Amino acid sequence: AQSVAQPEDQVNVAEGNPLTVKCTYSVSGNPYLFWYVQYPNRGLQFLLKYITGDNLVKGSYGFEAEFNKSQTSFHLKKPSALVSDSALYFCAVRDMGDDKIIFGKGTRLHILP
Amino acid sequence: NAGVTQTPKFRVLKTGQSMTLLCAQDMNHEYMYWYRQDPGMGLRLIHYSVGEGTTAKGEVPDGYNVSRLKKQNFLLGLESAAPSQTSVYFCASTRTVNSPLHFGNGTRLTVT
Numbered sequence A: 001a002q003s004v005a006q007p008e009d010q011v012n013v014a015e016g017n018p019l020t021v022k023c024t025y026s027v028s029g030n031p032y033l034f035w036y037v038q039y040p041n042r043g044l045q046f047l048l049k050y051i052t053g054d055n056l057v058k059g060s061y062g063f064e065a066e067f068n069k070s071q072t073s074f075h076l077k078k079p080s081a082l083v084s085d086s087a088l089y090f091c092a093v094r095d096m097g098d099d100k101i102i103f104g105k106g107t108r109l110h111i112l113p
Numbered sequence B: 001n002a003g004v005t006q007t008p009k010f011r012v013l014k015t016g017q018s019m020t021l022l023c024a025q026d027m028n029h030e031y032m033y034w035y036r037q038d039p040g041m042g043l044r045l046i047h048y049s050v051g052e053g054t055t056a057k058g059e060v061p062d063g064y065n066v067s068r069l070k071k072q073n074f075l076l077g078l079e080s081a082a083p084s085q086t087s088v089y090f091c092a093s094t095r096t097v098n099s100p101l102h103f104g105n106g107t108r109l110t111v112t
Helices: none
Strands: A003-005 A008-012 A019-021 A022-026 A031-038 A044-050 A057-060 A064-068 A073-078 A087-095 A107-112 B004-007 B008-011 B019-025 B031-038 B042-050 B065-067 B074-076 B087-094 B107-111
Touching: A003 A087, A003 B004, A008 A073, A019 A107, A019 B042, A031 A064, A031 A073, A044 A064, A044 B087, A073 A087, A107 B065, B004 B087, B008 B065, B008 B087, B019 B031, B019 B087, B042 B065, B074 B087
Parallel strands: A008 A107, B008 B107
Antiparallel strands: A003 A022, A019 A073, A031 A044, A031 A087, A057 A064, A064 A073, A087 A107, B004 B019, B019 B074, B031 B042, B031 B087, B065 B074, B087 B107
C-alpha cells in the first residue's frame, strides 16, 4: 500500500528567504505525486503534480517541487517566501494501478515578516 | 459553476444518532473521495468511488457507509455516531485519477 510522510509538523521561514517543505513516499509501482495547500477554514487547493517527465515541476504561486526517485522524495520549494504563503501544506501520492489518493499529515508553514 | 458542494456545513450529533453528509459536484467528474481531517493526523481517506454505482474502502472505512447512485452525488453515512467520529469531513472529485482533486469546503461534525 502506498504511504506518504511529511517529517516536519511546522516550518518557519523569514520572508524573502527560500523555503522547503519535505515529503517522502512509498509505493510499489510508479508514483503520482501532488502538493495541496489549505488556508484557514477552507478546503484544499491544488499546487502542482508529478506524473512523469521532468523531475522539476513548476506550479501555482511560484512553487516548484523536485522529484527524486532514488530518495523517494518530492520536496516543495519556493525561492523567496511571502507572508501570504503561510498555510498548511499537504503532500499526496497515488500508486500506479490504484485509485486511492493518500495524503500526508501536513506541514504548517509560517512565514515571518 | 459551483464546483464541489458539501451539505451541511456544521452538525452536532449525540452518540448513537445517524446522519448523511451530501457531496455534490457539477463538473461531470468520475472519481469522488471522502476524507476526514483531524489535528495531527492529516487527511485520511474514508471511502471513494470511481464512477456511478461503485464504491470502495479507503484507509479508515469503519463506522461509515457510502453510496453513489448518481454520478454527481456521493453520500457519506454514519449509522450510529461515536465521539471518535468528531472531525472535519472533506469531499473531493476529479475527472481522472491523475488530475487534481477539487475539494469542497468541508463539514464540521461534532459528536457528543
